[in-house]
Structure formats: structure tokens, C-alpha cells
Amino acid sequence: MADFSSLGLSEWLIKQCRQLGISKPTPVQENCLPAILEGRDCLGCAKTGSGKTAAFVLPVLQKLSEDPYGIFCLVLSPTRELAYQIAEQFRVLGKPLGLRDCIIVGGMDMVTQALALSKKPHVVVATPGRLADHIRSSNTFSMSKIQFLILDEADRLLEQGSTDFTKDLEVILGVLPAKRQTLLFSATLTDTLQQLKSIAMNKPFFWESKSETRTVEELDQRYILTPEKVKDAYLVHLIQKFTDEHDDWSLIIFTNTCKSCQILTMMLRELNFPTISLHSMMKQKQRFSNLAMFKSSVYKILIATDVAARGLDIPTVQVVINHNTPGLPKTYIHRVGRTARAGKNGVSITLVTQYDIHLVHSIEEQIQTKMKEYPVVEKEVLKILTQVNVTRRECEIKLEATDFDEKKEINKRKQLILEGKDPELEAKRKAELEKIRAQKKKFKEKIQHNIQQEKKRRKRHIQKKSEQAVK
Template sequence: MSSFLELGLDDWLNKQCQSMGIAKPSLIQEHCIPPILEGLNCVGCAKTGSGKTAAFALPILQKLSVDRYGPYALVLTPTRELAFQIADQFKILGKEINVNVSVITGGMDMVKQGHDLTVKPHIVVSTPGRLADHFESHDTFSLKKIKFLVLDEADRLLEDTGFAEQLEIIFKKLPEKRQTLLFSATMTPAIRDLQVSSEKKVFAWTQDAEVMTVEELDQRYVLMNADVKDAYLMHILDSHITEKPKSSVIIFTSTCKYAQILSMMCEELGFPCVSLHSMLPQKFRLSGLSKFKSDQVKILIATDVASRGLDIPTVDLIINHNVPNRPRDYVHRVGRTARAGRGGLAITLVTQFDVHLTKSVEAYINTKLSEHPTNEPEVMKILTEVAVARREAEIRLDERDFGEKRSINKRKKLLLEGKDPEKEEEERLAKKAKRGQGKSKEQKVAEKQERKEKFKNKFSMKKKNSKSEGK
């Protein structure tokens, strides 16, 4: 196919695509747009950065332009940031028909959202949790007349147990007669099972590829001892920014706490950055992402909430501070660079404990990571400085009672469900102790304290040695 017109799209949509710099359809758009226009349910799987959002947005907007009413389509997505990005794409592509898009996510004013839903927007883009909350708290709006249901990042929505109950509440409120569209970068058993069990005809297209990641992506690793990982991270970051000052970098890490600690360390060591994780208030998440997208800040430190769907063209380096436990999470992370034919670099920090996970990733993506060159003597020079910055960040975080609010909300939820928070916590710790080869809580605390003391003694010895050398 050479143009969007040949896919059956109207001239106004073709012109809108041209104005956005999208000259011709990508593979997933070429294969999925015609069957969606024909009224078929659709499952589309393609590599990250291949234009999946436009593959469902364009046919929905064309059908909406013929039969304008609201709500016309519901788009569900696992993360808040992705919901806002999809809404922006609908607004840009549907500018000609003045499309009304409403974003319903957690962390925003629920009363205002309720009002937005009552004025019947054409497109509703939402995370499952907040939409389920609206359905349970009031009945001032209805989605019984929608024509389209879209599950973007369908693998995460269908396989994450946290979404199951919420999706059940939502699906009960939707009409049976509708088109259902599922899009993802990775085909999973859950998507395949849904496709097979569907009573209606389903058009399914999966991009054929020997390698799971795009050709333009240069994938590397750095092997180091776990104790010096942070120093290697700062060394790689410094080298890259010195060489490419206009470059934007995303650093992925495993937990909210690590993301916060790393962002505080980077600020302390002279790398201005923003963080993005689920324990930040929504206004800070949005403002931080906005600063990063507008190039005010060049470094974003995030958990996997940023690994899905975010399209930021200036990102040309991804650093994995940890190797993800699930190989498909690696695919989504590194998919934030080398998008739409552009080049990109992904570097994964591998410690002695991560070798088996790295091998799993290589087997999954069907390609070998190459070694990234580093200067070990330079890393050793900044080792103490980085260790001090980390310790200070940890102390400041403890003083802030990081995570306290989440703990309080969890207790409230358990009390509302008629459960005893203390009993639930005891059961959780008992299970954890069982997994930890029968170690009790006291034993683990003692071991943790011992490790801390060992680190402190090690650090003070190094400090004394460096002082004596200076004399």
C-alpha cells in the first residue's frame, strides 16, 4: 500500500496524517485498518514504535465522522501516562471533526471526571481502576451505546490479576454488539485464548519477525559486581551526555523506592532529572513527563509505568538499572527508543545475580546483547562519591516516610472489606518467611542490620585510607 487512501480512509484523515509527517501506513496500519473499517473484531501485534495507536484511532475517527454521537468508543490502557498520550493522538488526528476526548484516570478530580462523562464525549480513554470506580459510585452516565472497545497493551490488561475484577465490572456495562480491538507489542497466551474463544469472526495479524526488537536498536550489556552498579550507571550516563548533550535518556528500575533514590542521587551528582512512578501524585507525574517531553530535562528515571506505549522521539538511550524478571518487560522498556525507523541504544546493567535473567531475555528476543565498553579506573574514581550520594538519598527518603501514605490507604481498604489489617500482614509475612527458606522476620532484620554495619565499616575504612593517602 502506498497511501492511507488506498486503505479506505477518507481524504481528510489522509491530509491529517500527512500534516503530522506520516507519509505512508506502517505494516500494522496497512493490515489492520481495512478489516476494522469492514466491522471485524481485530487483534494486532507488532513491535514497539510501529504505529499501533493510529491503527485503531484512524478507522474509529472515520466511522465517528459518519455517525457522530458520544460515547462512541472506549479505550482502556494500563497506565495513566499512556491514557493521556492516546487521548492527545485522537485529538490531533480528529482535529478536523472537532473530536471530544475525555481522559479518566486515577489521581485526578473524580467529580470533574464524572461531569465530563455526563456531557457524552465521543472518545473515552481510561485506566480500568478509575472507570470501575465511576461505575460503582454513580449511574449518571452510560456506555451502553459504544461502537468500539479498544484494549491497548492488551497483554498487560489481560494478564495482570489486578485488572481482572475491574475489567469484569466494566465489561458488564458495555453492549454485546460492538467491535473489540486488541493491540499489543507481544502476543501472549491470554490474547490467543480470547481470540480462539470469540464467537464472532476475529481478524488477527502478528508481525513476522525472527527478532522481537527492531533492527535499528543497538542492544548492549555491562557486567559488574552488584556493589558497584550505581557507580557504573553514573559513569555510563556521564559518558553518554558528554558525547551527546542533546540526547534524552530513560533509566528503568524495578521499584518506586529505587526510582526515587536514583533520581535524588542524580540531582546530587549534577544530573538534572525527573522521576516517574506510581507513588508520585498525579500532578507531579504529568508535570515531570511534560518537562522531559519538552526537553527541559534530559533524564527520566522510571519504573515500568513508563515502559508501555510512551512515544518520545528524542529518547536515544535506555538504561536498564535492573534486568526485568519477565523478558517481555525488557521488550517494552527498550521499545521507548528506536521508534518509527529512528536509531537507538539500550544498555542493561548485569550483576552476578542477573546472568540467568539476561540469558532468558536473549532467548526471548532471539538475539545476543553485545558488551558495552566502559572505563573501570574512571568508575573506581567516583565509587565513594556515588556511595555517599546513595546513603544520603536513603536517609532523606526515610525521613520523608516514603510509602507511608500507600500503607495507610491499604489499611483503609482492608478495613472497608471487613478484614483485619494486622492479621493480613501476619499472613503475608508468614508466606514471605516461608519463601525465604523458613527465616523469621527477626532473623531477616538481624541479617539486614549486619549487612548495613558491614557496609558502614567498609566505607569508613575506605574513607580513612583515602585521607591518609591525601596526607
């Protein structure tokens, strides 16, 4: 296996890596580093926890050390939390350079951010929406001399259907120089390769992890088949079991909505589990504060929506529990990738109801691995069932009293106004789209029904013919 010096990395950077405990390059670093240092664009696809961030941070710092000036590198991230984590890696590895970085994400003061951008930091790490807002509203900074554009979790940034992301990216790409290096990294890259190739124009080097599986071998992937009404009791039973047996373990529980995330957090607190949450309805300062407390093990249980599913690297996380079965296999891959990182072991458990079997099959097909059933003593779960269900209902009533749904609606309207859209027109447009979708669905179902009827008719006809032939 190659070492960092044979890949062309400078001695000062190798020393920084050693101080962080990074002694050997991972496969994604070994393959992508030389190509990036050569000046080529790069598309890197590797499993979660395989060292993708360092694969682009190290060559950027090396090039920056040769010619430090202005805004040298722009990194785009789909979530605010991931943006802070990337900036932290730049800061730590680039300390000997006196690296100046700037984080531009939503939920923070725009004036302070504009001031930071005008001071020409070397590296800007941003979420596309907020950076596009700055480009539209300010002329105090220039990105015309940027050498590197990096898209981390590139597939999420370029996802079909994410029209807001796409519009914001168009605004950003419009102010960047054509002559630049473009680096794109993700754990699930293949879906949007055609789009990626159109953005990376400079003889792109493409590397994808050769492994058939999309999750790491160290991850023990399990499922529990449970009726919908008993799901929360299974969750509480699992948390109790893991906290009793391993007091140094941290757990992330993923759920599909902000409301569900809030209710589960309240419920677990009522049941005396020290729990914090992370979802997009929270104020940004609260999100950072909660994440910091979870990272430093002040709290060992984090309930989160998919804002925490990508890129977050928290070494103490030993268990990931999916409270709902993800609808997309790639969402599952990113969620369970929060454990078993950098060669460590980890466990993922997915709570599967009778309605989710088909989702599990498509996940298994994608990850090329069969999930094993997690053994649970049903009697133990039934003992706590009534208490858990009553506690959950109490928490739902408490949350309804806080106008949680109304706040969500107000936040949506605020966001539309900030984007220059009329909330009333948008609501009408949405209703029209729903109507069209419903009509399409009805039409599709009618066609399917007709096909089935025709198949049955033909079958009967063939049967009749064969019976007549026998006679």
C-alpha cells in the first residue's frame, strides 16, 4: 500500500496527518490525491466513513501553500452541520498555513457573513441557498479567481427534483471562473453521473470503490419486524438494552419528520433517557449546541431527521436505529454510515413494519447484503408497551398545544417570501400539481386494471380452448 509521500504530498502535510492519527491513505485518498495534485477534475465515489473529506482537503491545502491568495477554494455542502465539519477539517490540517476560512450557512446573521466574505478568506464552505443569497444581494466579494470548486455529497446537491438547490447552483456557477478544478465526492454518486460530468470539464478522473457492497464490512446490519403500534416499545427496549450494557456508547435514532423527531425526544425524556434532537425546525444555534453536546458525549442519545444523515463524523456512535424504514436505499446507506467509520465496528437496526417489506428488499438489493433479524425477547417489550404508548400520546397532546404544525407553516411562508415568491400562488400551484398527480395515478391504476382484466380474459379463453380440444 502507498504512503502519503509517494502520492506527492508535502512533508508538512504528512506531519499534520500524523498528529491527527492519520498514518496511511485510505483507498479513496490513494486513488484521488495524485489526480487532483496533477490538476485534473475528480469524481470520487466511496463508502461513508472512508476518508473522502481528507481526499479533497489535503491537495487543496498543498496547492494553496504554493500560492496563497484571495478566495482560493469554495466547498458546497447540502447541510449546515456538514459545512461546519468540513471547515473544521480545513482548519486543523491547514493550521501551519494560518488558513483563513469562512462558513456561509442559513440561520446565521447575513451581515456578519458578508463582512467575513469581504475579508477574502482562503476557503469558503457554504450551503448553496445562503451563498446564492449573498451573490444576489452583495458585490463586496469576488469569486472570479477561485481555483477549486468542491461539491461534497454531490448527488444530494444535484438531485433531480431539488429545484431550489439547482437554481442556487446556477447562480453560484455563474460567478465562478471557467478555468478551475472541480471535485465531486459522495457515497452514492452514480445516480447523477451525467449531470456531474457536465460540471466537471477538465479531463475528469473518475474513481469508484470497487466493492460490490455500498456499506462497510464492519457494520452489523439488522432488522426487527414489528407491528406499527408496537414500534415505539421496541425502540425504548433497544435503547434500554444498549445503555445498560454499554455506558460509553452513543446512539443516533433516525426518523422521517420533524414532528416525529420532536415527539420521540419528548417521550424518551419522559422515560428518563437523556436525549437531544436535531431537525430543521430548530433554530440554528440550538442545532449546533445540541450537536456539540452529542459529540462531546454530554448526551448519549440523538434523535434526528435526515439533516444528520450525511457526512457527520462522530466516533462514539456505535448504534444507528432507523425508527422508520427509509424510502430510498441511498438514504439508508447515508444513515447507517454514521457508525462503523474509519475501520471501527458498529450496529444498525431498522424497525420494519408490515408495510415496509418491499423497501427492505430494495435496500438489500442496493447494498448487496442481507440484513439479519435482531433477536428480541417479546415478553420484555410487552411489559413496557402500555407505559410507552400512554407517554407518547401525552407528548403528542403537549406538542399540539405548542402550535408546532402552525410554526412549520409560518416558516414555509417566510422562506417563500424570502425567495421572492407569493405564498398564496405557490399554495394554488401545489394544489394543482397534487390534482394532476392524483389524476395520473387514477389513470395509471385504470390502465393496470384493464391489463389485468385482459390477461384474465385471455387465460379463460385459452383454458376454454384447451378443454374443447380435450373433448
